[in-house]
Amino acid sequence: MKKVAVIGSGSWGTALAVMLQKHGHDVVIWSRRQNAVEQMQKERENKEYLPGVILPEGLKFTAERENAVKDAEIIILSVPSKAVRQTAMDFAPHFKPNQVLVNVAKGLEENSLKRLSQVIQECVPQCQVCVLSGPSHAEEVAREIPTTCLIASENAETAKMVQGEFMNPRFRLYTNTDMVGVEMGAALKNVMALAAGISDGLGFGDNTKAAIMTRGIAEMSRLGIEMGGKLETFAGLSGIGDLIVTCTSMHSRNRRAGILLGQGKSLAETLAEIKMVVEGVNTVEAAYTLAKEHNVEMPITNAIYEVLFQGKNAEQAVLDLMSRDGKAE
Numbered sequence: 001m002k003k004v005a006v007i008g009s010g011s012w013g014t015a016l017a018v019m020l021q022k023h024g025h026d027v028v029i030w031s032r033r034q035n036a037v038e039q040m041q042k043e044r045e046n047k048e049y050l051p052g053v054i055l056p057e058g059l060k061f062t063a064e065r066e067n068a069v070k071d072a073e074i075i076i077l078s079v080p081s082k083a084v085r086q087t088a089m090d091f092a093p094h095f096k097p098n099q100v101l102v103n104v105a106k107g108l109e110e111n112s113l114k115r116l117s118q119v120i121q122e123c124v125p126q127c128q129v130c131v132l133s134g135p136s137h138a139e140e141v142a143r144e145i146p147t148t149c150l151i152a153s154e155n156a157e158t159a160k161m162v163q164g165e166f167m168n169p170r171f172r173l174y175t176n177t178d179m180v181g182v183e184m185g186a187a188l189k190n191v192m193a194l195a196a197g198i199s200d201g202l203g204f205g206d207n208t209k210a211a212i213m214t215r216g217i218a219e220m221s222r223l224g225i226e227m228g229g230k231l232e233t234f235a236g237l238s239g240i241g242d243l244i245v246t247c248t249s250m251h252s253r254n255r256r257a258g259i260l261l262g263q264g265k266s267l268a269e270t271l272a273e274i275k276m277v278v279e280g281v282n283t284v285e286a287a288y289t290l291a292k293e294h295n296v297e298m299p300i301t302n303a304i305y306e307v308l309f310q311g312k313n314a315e316q317a318v319l320d321l322m323s324r325d326g327k328a329e
Contacts, residue, residue: 001024001165002025002073002074002165003072003073004025004027004028004073004074005027005029005069005072005075005076006028006029006030006078007075007076007078007079008029008030008031008077009029009033009040009046009049009061010049010079010138010276011050011138011276012078012104012138013029013076013078013079014029014049014050014138015053015138015141015142016076017029017076018050018055018059018142019141019168019170021056021059022144023168025165026058027060028062029059029061030061030064030065030068031062031063032063036048037061037062041061044056044057050138050139050142053139053143065091065094069099070096073099073100074099074165075101075127076102076132077101077102077105077120078104078105080105080277080279081106081107081108081116081187081279081283082107084109084120085109085123088119091124092123095126096126097126098126098128099126099127100127100129100130100161100162101124101128101129102131102132102162103117103120103129103130103131103132106183106186106187106189107190107279107283107286108286108287110282110286113286113289113290115183115184115187116183117129117130117131117179117183128153128155129153130153130155130158131179132149132151132162133182133183133185133186133238133242134148134237134242135147135149135237135242135246136149136245137245137249137251137252139251140251144170146171147170148171148172148237149173149237150174150175150182150237151166151176152176152177152179152183153179154179159175160175163175174236174237176233178229178230180224180228180229181225181233181234182229182233184220184227185220185224185234185238185242186238186242187286187287188219188220188223188224188287188301189216189220189239189247190254190279191216191287191300191301191304192213192216192217192219192220193243193252193280194254194255194257194258194261194278194280194284195212195258196209196246196247196255196258197252197254197256197257197258197260197261197262198258198259198261198304198314198318199258199262200255200258201259201262201263201264201314202314209248213247215299216243217234217239217240217243219298219299219300219301220239221239222296222298223287223290223291223296226296227290253278253279254278254279254280256274257278260274267281267308281308284305284309285305285309288301288302299321299324300321303320
């Protein structure tokens, strides 16, 4: 078993740390806040982000960057997408050649529109970068509810190594070398989860949500393929799999945010009520821009962009989508 460092003490990073510690790894969680470190050490619970889950004995915590990663063979980067570049830069002096970085954030960098693995590789070229993705709620993984994800890397051997280390009877991993497709699917499904939530907030039914999910995967794959991803990736765990779980579960922050928007709350009111990062909001802007740049048709994405940033009425946005000219599937 390899030593693992988890950078970030949010719900997902904590859940992975709990799982790996329970299955024999030596794990340390880094938090930027010393008070969070002390709270978790003392109470053996992450009350802010993962309440109700006992943090196993042996799981360590630190607010010191060098102490967190100096002996780690695998490092999990679990911070919001908007913090990935700065966090990678802050840790770069402490990373050693050939350490494996596993990014678990799902999104696109807001200004550069780059995938997160590209951002990380720019900041820490000495490390091997891979991506963990798929239909997985932290609340369920931490409680050892059977979950299946994938690990993607351009280096198949790196992916196989992480697969072997992380897999257990309650957490199954597949490997994939299509980093573009995996990351684009992981990011874009959050846009569709916002749309599904808006539909719920408006009081629409299963028919509407099924349409959003089905036409949503069509949009996701169109842009993903244009960016260099493979069609079959979008039919897998990081595409349709992650889309299903994010659009249908109340664990999903993006769906919950969409519900509030559909009920008539402003974006500011919605984000204040959720109290956690809603990755889909930034991703909507990035996807909207990429679709324009690559001349890719993404009507659902465009509609969500108009609702979030141009003040369009949510119900009118749905009616406009339904009223477009007929076409073949």
